[in-house]
Amino acid sequence: MQKLSIYNTLTRTKEVFEPLHAPHVGMYVCGPTVYGDPHLGHARPAITFDILFRYLTHLGYKVRYVRNITDVGHLENDADEGEDKIAKKARLEQLEPMEVVQYYTNRYHAAMEALNVLPPSIEPRASGHIIEQIESIKEILKNGYAYESNGSVYFDVEKYNKDYDYGILSHRNIEEMLNTTRDLDGQDEKRSKVDFALWKKASPEHIMRWPSPWSDGFPGWHIECSTMSIKYLGQEFDIHGGGLDLMFPHHECEIAQNTAIEKHRVVKYWMHNNMITVGGQKMGKSLGNFICLEEFFTGNHCMLNQLYSPMTIRFFILQAHYRSTVDFSNEALQAAEKGMQRLLDAYNKIAKITPSSTSSANVKGIREKCYEAMNDDLNSAIVISQLFEAATIINSSCDGKTALTQEDITELQEVFDLFLFNILGIKDESKGGNNAHLEAYSKAIDLLLDIRAKAKANKDWATSDQIRDELAKIGFDIKDGKEGTEWKLK
Known part of the structure; x- marks a missing residue:
């Protein structure tokens, strides 16, 4: 079998890929928050990890590829405050939040199919795993790395950092974060401004809410990926991927949550694609x-x-x-x-x-x-x-x-x-490919060339030349040969 080396963002070195349980490979990739049309930024991680999925499969590994859909808990400023992005879209468009989710999930899937991105093995939604997220939060509380405050639950970063290393992925330290993190509304609920939400108590106007031991509320953004990745890939798995912009805070918080739940390193290799500018x-x-x-x-x-x-x-x-x-x-x-x-x-x-x-x-x-x-x-x-x-x-x-x-x-x-x-x-x-528009476009050109061929057979040189010249003007290269006429874009 070919020996694959990958760059592990956690160690910042290239490492020979050695699965924990070969030939089985567990791979988790952060998917989209579905509140808007998919864009070029969505395409890059999807294509990057599609290549990895394809290549590992080609090498003979049995890959369980999990790519999540975020449909709750991702707030506007990514820092535990503001309105839920999907709830805001639902309010503005006077729709049910799950209508928004379904519409943009369908749009995302259509775009991925057009890009020839293979579907994952499992595509879990955050809103479908609220019970599991609550159980994860209970475990973190039991292990002493979280606290309740006014119906919300926050991760205690400073306490965790005494036992482990918060910042191991992004190479940040708490002192720097304390000095650079801006004050936010509602932050008086937290013991420290570097702490992050595991569960948020819902305000009266908040649409998406579930009952929990602490309040009617909703999970924080980061806990969904820790919960769903462990649920489907186990207490240790091989690869976690996503865009470089997710390294901090999202993936850093995931590592802290994972360790607080399992008391050991869960992910062996962290991989991040760079940005489109x-x-x-x-x-x-x-x-x-x-x-x-x-x-x-x-x-x-x-x-x-x-x-x-x-x-x-x-x-x-x-x-x-x-x-x-x-x-x-x-x-x-x-x-x-x-x-x-x-x-x-x-x-x-x-x-x-x-x-x-x-x-x-x-x-x-x-x-x-x-x-x-x-x-x-x-x-x-x-x-x-x-x-x-x-x-x-x-x-x-x-x-x-x-x-x-x-x-x-x-x-x-x-x-x-x-x-x-x-x-x-x-x-x-x-x-034909996988795009109906391009297939129709190709057939239209072939139809014009058939008309031109008939014109030539009838010695209607004016029509034949006109079709050739007009196609050339709009960017087509037309070549007549012994085996017929070929065309391509210039």
């Missing part, structure tokens, strides 16, 4: 540089020069290592679109290569270099560069400049099938 700034609503995935797919946004297909978005994200930042621009997306099309065009030419008795290209090393890149902390960027090398060999062979044996041809096809389509999860959308 616009001109060096994090993409976000508050900065006005926020683009939903549906807007990319339709081109309906002032920052977009054109529409970008789901596979272009996926390829764009995979061109960078998951721990590197990715800076959005139309130029970068257009380059990704052309690069992906170059690989797809090369793959489609493989079947047209005439095999030779001898070879003048080094094909056999490409597969091993792709494995080396994947085993080096999932370096998808290097995998793509190797696929471009393969594309160059294919194009050179089609031009009669490089000789390939049948063994070479088979190897090239297998490398593309394995790495481009299976592990990287790219689909050829011109062949």
Whole structure:
């Protein structure tokens, strides 16, 4: 079996992946808070951990992949105060909170399907695990790392830090946090301003509430992931993933809660993908540089020069290592679109290569270099560069400049099938893919070319030339050959 090394954010080193209970692997990834349309920021962790899921499965591991849905307890300022994000959306739109949850969960699933992100093994919702979260809080109270205050329950960070290490993931210390944490309304309930809520007493106007031993209220944001990950993956499991922006406070608080419940380290490897930026700034609503995935797919946004297909978005994200930042621009997306099309065009030419008795290209090393890149902390960027090398060999062979044996041809096809389509999860959308809009678009072009072919057969050169020239004007490259007419975007 291939030896995979991954960067463990907890130790800040690359470590050889050794599952706790091989061949079984437990993986938990923080999913979305479903109160708005999925955006590019949702796409990156989904694609990153989809690649990990695909690769571990390819290596022969039996992966239980858990990705949660946050539908309660995530407050506006992420610091135990403000209105619940979903409840606020429900109030403004005069809907039941679960209507909001269902609508945006459906939107998220549709976007993930378009991006060819495989569904997880289990997708639990926070609101479906209130009883379990209450039991987790009871255990933390019993072990002495939490306290009740006016019907709410808070985690006692300073007491926990005396026995363990609060800040082990983000490398922060309590003294610095005490000096930098701003005062918040209602903070007088806490013994210390670094403490965080496990359970919040609901105000009279708060919509989402459940009975508990302490009050009618709702769970804090962090306790859901500790509870659901342990429930479905056990008291120790292999991988916990998410975006870098979740490292603190969310994942730091998870580690503290996990340890306070189980009295030992629960997660072996912590993995974090980096951010998507616009001109060096994090993409976000508050900065006005926020683009939903549906807007990319339709081109309906002032920052977009054109529409970008789901596979272009996926390829764009995979061109960078998951721990590197990715800076959005139309130029970068257009380059990704052309690069992906170059690989797809090369793959489609493989079947047209005439095999030779001898070879003048080094094909056999490409597969091993792709494995080396994947085993080096999932370096998808290097995998793509190797696929471009393969594309160059294919194009050179089609031009009669490089000789390939049948063994070479088979190897090239297998490398593309394995790495481009299976592990990287790219689909050829011109062949239908998983996007109905693109399939209809492809059929429309084929229909025009059929009309043009009939015009040529009838020697109606004016109509034939007009269709060709008009398609060229809007960005299509039309080539007539012995086997018919081929088209692609320029």
